[in-house]
Amino acid sequence: MTQPNWYRDTTCKIHFDMHTPEHIHDVGRDFDPQAFARAVKATGAEAVCFFARCAYGWAYYPTAVGLPHPRLTRDLFGEGVHAMKAEGLRVIAYCAIDNAPSDLAAEHPEWPKRTPEGEPVPGHGTATSACAFGPFPHELLIPQFQEIAERYPVDGFFLDGVYQYFYRICHCENCRRGFGRDIPQANDDPNWRAYRHWQVQNVWETMDTAARAVEETRPGCLMGVNWLASVRWSVPPPPAIGYVTGDPPMQNCTFETALNLAAWAWRDVPADIMTQRMLHSWQDFTCRTPETIQTEFATGLASGAKLFVGDLLQPLTVQPDPDVMALMQVCFEFAQERVDVAAVGRRCADIAILSSPETTRGQGATWTVDDTPLRGAYHSIVTAGLTVDILFDDDLAEHLSRYRTLIVPEQRFISRTAGNAIAQFVRSGGGLVVIGALPKCVDPNEPDGAADSVAFETLTGLRRADRLSHELGYLQLRGTPAKHLWRDCDRFRPAIPVLGTPAAVEPDGATVLVNLTAPGETYQIGAKPPGEILEAPAITTFPCGDGTVMYCALPLASDVWKRGNPGARYVLEGMVREVTPDTTVERIGPSAVQVYAAANDDETVIQLVTYQPDGRTNMPHVIESPCEMTGVQIRVRDARAPRSVVVEPATTAETWTRQGDLTTIVVPPFTIHTAVRIRWC
The missing domain is CATH 3.40.50.880 (Class I glutamine amidotransferase (GATase) domain)
Incomplete structure (x- = not known):
């Protein structure tokens, strides 16, 4: 029997990034796994995404399938997993999937992506870019996922770098043979659409196979793939994928959250958007404001999704910054006040x-x-x-x-x-x-x-x-x-x-x-x-x-x-x-307020999120002082009359007017987020 999808009931998650090239010495030397787990637990996080395999192709545990980081001092991943599980946290294994260490690539000449001249395509650092359309996923990646799932009590996998398979066209023999016709090169080649379709079908099948292999190894272990099934491809996810997720650019992450979840959150598979605590990118230690992250969290919850936020670790200490953890705690507390109302019903739209x-x-x-x-x-x-x-x-x-x-x-x-x-x-x-x-x-x-x-x-x-x-x-x-x-x-x-x-x-x-x-x-x-x-x-x-x-x-x-x-x-x-003359749900009032709806048989929840960047800088947008939003009404069309109307998280009862099948509710002033919960007669 298939295990329940735990991701549906897990709201607050943290991911820690730590891509470490081989010239960095003493990786994990000062790691205190118990202190790490306690610090994360104190934020209110329920799950942690922790490094098992980085973008340079190195593993952070003593693997028999791939290669461990040459300067790794301990079973960093394993010690972290056991400490976090002891604190009651779920653990997601982070695995980058687009590169192979150069030594492994040299031993397996059928793994690298190839130029038209047959040369291996360079990857990150000294690594080699891997081809997804030959044996590499089946001879290295999937066995490594199975190894991790067998050795460690992980709850899921987060695979990163799938989009790299589509950059830099591969001209290896596997791709030539698999596509079955000349691989396009010129921009006006008529075979581009067929080639990209062939790529997508192969990658989707490989990811589905990987998810099934992990589930067979450890029942209930879920797999998600960064940006798989997003608007970038506009192709739905493979059946075995456990969740859909993506880390958007930070210029306007509130809009990116709303837009991408509009393509995901209505589906049966759980979804989230991984925002960041960093202001500009994964290479930036500038901290964002809590109001900015809270607005993105509100957008995610109102969309019908879960929450994911990213941070950075340094490879010697591998300890979270206590000030960043304090920021995470503030934002997760904001989210937890809204979890119950956000879980009511299923997302719906006109x-x-x-x-x-x-x-x-x-x-x-x-x-x-x-x-x-x-x-x-x-x-x-x-x-x-x-x-x-x-x-x-x-x-x-x-x-x-x-x-x-x-x-x-x-x-x-x-x-x-x-x-x-x-x-x-x-x-x-x-x-x-x-x-x-x-x-x-x-x-x-x-x-x-x-x-x-x-x-x-x-x-x-x-x-x-x-x-x-x-x-x-x-x-x-x-x-x-x-x-x-x-x-x-x-x-x-x-x-x-x-x-x-x-x-x-x-x-x-x-x-x-x-x-x-x-x-x-x-x-x-x-x-x-x-x-x-x-x-x-x-x-x-x-x-x-x-x-x-x-x-x-x-x-x-x-x-x-x-x-x-x-x-x-x-x-x-x-x-x-x-x-569309008779819309079901509509927000009347300031255009800075976005409306979301969800419903079940007995009630409808209307969530409202304001977007108020300060507008004093260029990019990315920063929210520091969101004002109280007033003058907002919602109109809901339903043949039933309301039995009660409650505003949450304040839990105050509201009055309404009704004309025909249209109920109009004046929303009390709010900041960032509010929800109106309507129970029907």
């Missing part, structure tokens, strides 16, 4: 945004999805006070029916199965907003030319036209049927410039709400004012089955993210509201 792996087509060697339009669409929806999740192509057939509306933001290609699921969703009454290019439907191994270009023409009531040459287009809403797409509180409707080439379409049943305005003659040292109104649709609407489809030919979402274009955001929001 809006879904599609991120397709097929959008890597045309990007050449770039293996990551261009998430710019995804970020712009997500930012627009959360700023509007609506609830939103992110779905991948392979999610749609099973999960799209949970949502009211789907946004397809500037996805030039999507999979055929995704296209079929979207068509069924719309014809059954779902709303659809398509931004930018009309997607073409294609399977991963098909060339671009085999894509179906008709499916989305049928859905939108449009047909493709000759390409437009402008790199800028304007929306002029005043006096058109689209004038309501600007926000209601303004008396003006200025022209909205949107950077990027507009898609060229013609109506084929769709109603045109506003046409494109071309840029006028250049003046003002490069300024391009609104010019001629073209006979080219900019925004259209089309009834399709029982649903409604709205389309905008301009890349609104990218312009929101790249330039912060408020007009583009208003239009995108307005289109979503047009096809």
Whole structure:
């Protein structure tokens, strides 16, 4: 019988980073495992991620499979594991998986990643970059995971460096033979999409195999892989993975937490985002403020996820900084006050945004999805006070029916199965907003030319036209049927410039709400004012089955993210509201407050998180003095009337008003986070 997933019930976790090259002497010399475990336990942490194998390929225990660090003075990992288990802490074994020590790589010439000339690709320090598509994972990594799980009472694994498998294309014989055709090199090679799909399928299968091997060795031992199944790939996790996780860049970690968990936290597998106590990076000892980390923790809990925070250890003492542990304790105490209410129900949302792996087509060697339009669409929806999740192509057939509306933001290609699921969703009454290019439907191994270009023409009531040459287009809403797409509180409707080439379409049943305005003659040292109104649709609407489809030919979402274009955001929001007239949950009030919803049979929990960076420096964003947030209301649509409404963690009862099936609640003033718990009659 499969063991229960302990990760679901473990909120507070700490990871300690300590990648140590071989020239560092006396590694672990002053380590006091009992003092280490007591210090971590005192923070309120429930689990610790501790180094077993670093990015240089060295092990921190006496391995018989790999190589221990040449200056290791003791079984550092093992002593730490036993001391932490004695304190009641769960232990996750950290293993970097992208490098092999050069001596091992020389003994196994089939392990290294190879250049086109056949030379090994250098890794970190003196290590060698390993190829994931040959025997390396099966001859070294998985046996080493099994060795760790057999020797030590670990509860899980955190694998790091999977993304390195996709950098620096490998030209070894295993890759040539496995892919079955020439490995692409030039950016215009038509085989890039098929090659990247082959890579993903292999890595996902290997990670699944590794997770199953660990579970067989130590039942209940879970495996997570840093950034696996994230938006970068837009492919769901393998079945055996025990949790999904990632450590985002620190420029705006609150947004990164919310965005990435929107793609993870609605799934059945538990998720978290590993924030850091360091201000800039894993090489920086500058400490962040507790208010910054608390805001990220609040975002994680409100998203329906768990918490993970990273710190640094020094290789001789291997002891946590007591001041950093005091910071961790403050932040974990903040989190524990909110754990119970955050655990109520399952995350739910009205809006879904599609991120397709097929959008890597045309990007050449770039293996990551261009998430710019995804970020712009997500930012627009959360700023509007609506609830939103992110779905991948392979999610749609099973999960799209949970949502009211789907946004397809500037996805030039999507999979055929995704296209079929979207068509069924719309014809059954779902709303659809398509931004930018009309997607073409294609399977991963098909060339671009085999894509179906008709499916989305049928859905939108449009047909493709000759390409437009402008790199800028304007929306002029005043006096058109689209004038309501600007926000209601303004008396003006200025022209909205949107950077990027507009898609060229013609109506084929769709109603045109506003046409494109071309840029006028250049003046003002490069300024391009609104010019001629073209006979080219900019925004259209089309009834399709029982649903409604709205389309905008301009890349609104990218312009929101790249330039912060408020007009583009208003239009995108307005289109979503047009096809989603009766939202289930909505925040009314300051746009700095993001709303999250979760529900079970008897109650709904609405969580609110404020984001208030001080704005006095460049990057990363720092929160030092968040003010009390006022003027916030939430509206919840449900046929049942509330039996009680309680605000937590203050546990104060609140009054509400009700009109039809809509309950409106005035939220008391709060700082960083609050939750409204509604029990229904």
